[in-house]
Amino acid sequence: MKEKKIIILYILMLVVGLALLFTKSTPEPTPVPVAEPGDYMQVQVREEPKRESITIAVAKHDISKTKILTKDDYYFKSIEVDTLANEKSKYISDAIAIDSYVAKNHIAKDTFIENSFVASPNSDDYRLLAVKEGNYMFPFKLEQIDSYLVRNLKVGDLVDLYIFYSDGGSKFNKLVSPSDDFVKNSIKPIIVGKKILYIDQTDEDGSGFQKRSVNQIQLELSNQEIKLLRTLMTNSTIMIYPSTFKNNVEDGLHLLNDKEKGWPLTDKAIFSKNRQINLLKGN
Structure with missing residues (x-):
């Protein structure tokens, strides 16, 4: 009797299981999105460093x-x-x-x-770094005949400055720079061993077909050297050459005697005591 009940129970479970199997709804498939024309998929690509x-x-x-x-x-x-x-x-x-x-x-x-x-x-x-304290950049304009210096020298090279002059031979021992007498002409170094700070080749002088390049170099000079050079340049011919010195000469006037080093500085009075002039007038 007990075995019959067990068999009946198995049969009921089987019937219920089959009923649930046939009555369960089939899930609808998930639609796959279709890309429309004109749509672009954004793909992030990591760019390698170039x-x-x-x-x-x-x-x-x-x-x-x-x-x-x-x-x-x-x-x-x-x-x-x-x-x-x-x-x-x-x-x-x-x-x-x-x-x-x-x-x-x-x-x-x-x-x-x-x-x-x-x-x-x-x-x-x-200009602030290259020039030593107490010195100055001084521009020196080169003539056309001196253009070879620009082609052969560079910043940092040394040059010497000479005066081109002649003893006039008169009883007043007059000096001329230069003289028209070729035999009497001489050159003398006045400032030596000076460093080139800058070379300028870009400027032009004149206009039209008369234009010519103007070469200019910037030298590092002391106050005393500038005073002598500027004074001589007002009425004499100054020439520049590659230096005969290997190292920069702090005192470029050292070849001159004391009288020449101090020229044209003077402590003499501009006007004599006998002639008081209170107003300077031009011509």
Whole structure:
């Protein structure tokens, strides 16, 4: 009797299970979106950093502040930089952009030299850094015949200044600069061993077909040297030559005797005691 009940119970469970199986609804499929014409799928692609090989200037040794750079102070080396980060623009990759420039601060050996580390010869920073305290930049205009100096000299080179003169031979021992007597003409160094701070070749003089290039160099001179040179330039011929000295001469007047060094400075009164003049008048 008990076995019959168990069989009946299994049959009922089977019937209920079959009923539930056939009555369960089939789930509707989820629609797949279809891209319409004109629609674009946005795909984020991670861009790899772009690298570029460039050649830059590197300090060959420790460079002190105010040092005027020459080819002995740097060399060029190839490195890779990030193009997107615009690293290329901050480095110096051309000798034209560093030769004869002045160091704005100390640059350690093997340092990649950046544009901000140096100052160009035509900048205000250059004038402040390259000129020693107490000295001045003095412009010296070159004649056409002296253009060879511009082609052969560079910033940092030394030059000597000579006066072209002649002893007139008169009883007054008159000096002439220059004399029309070729035999009597001489040259004498008046300022020697002076450093070129800047060379300017861009100006022009005249107009039209008469235009000619005007070369000018800036020298570093002391106050005393400028006084002598400017006074002589008012009525004499001054000539410039590559220096015969290896090192910069602090006192460029050292070849002159004491009387020549002090000329034209004087402590004499401008007017005599017998003739008092209170007002200066022109012609």
